[in-house]
Amino acid sequence: MVNEHHTKCLPQQTSTTKLGENFSGNTLDNTIKEYDNPATLITREKREEYRKRELKTRVEGWQQHKRAGRFMEELNQNNINKEASLQWLKSDKFPFDEEQLIIAAQGQGLLTNGFKKMAGLQNTDQCRFCHSAVESPSHLMSGCKILLGDGHYTARHNKVCRYLHLKICGEMQLDRSLNIWVHETPPIKSNVKVTVFYDKDIQAGRYIKDKAIKSDMEPA
């Protein structure tokens, strides 16, 4: 009677039989044959199967998502280190809302003009700074000539270099600050074993476009 009631009368989210089917998929049939095993072992195994299946479904859903799936495409390119690109999520240093914001930016889900036009909220999708390209998170983060001209990208680039410099100094046993915000990056730093140059012009024998003659860092 209980079975019949749960199967026929109750909705998906409260019916035990329906929930059971949902969570077990088609693995329940085998369970009956395995009654010699302790129930906890069977449950643990089924839970693991469910976890893997659910994970696979979510990854596929992400991949197939028209907007958010683009980040997945970028991640799978040959020149991208997938593991390192996702390392920040494993480090557990960001609170939930900051993590959410970064993920939204990666999935092109921020409320930019491009997004607003797509959602039918306004007629223009042009960038609010340069007015000459579609405003998307990627455009704002690295493709806008006005933001580049204002030095936002360079400032961010230099912050990353400063962090790398701090780490390299640590590796090479050069004296360094304990905290990144007080660490300084002199053009040359050395000890008996190694010299680290920072923001140094490379002697080039020919003209190099955009004066790209500075390596960020150069241990020698």
Ligand SMILES: [Zn+2]
């Ligand atoms: Zn722009």
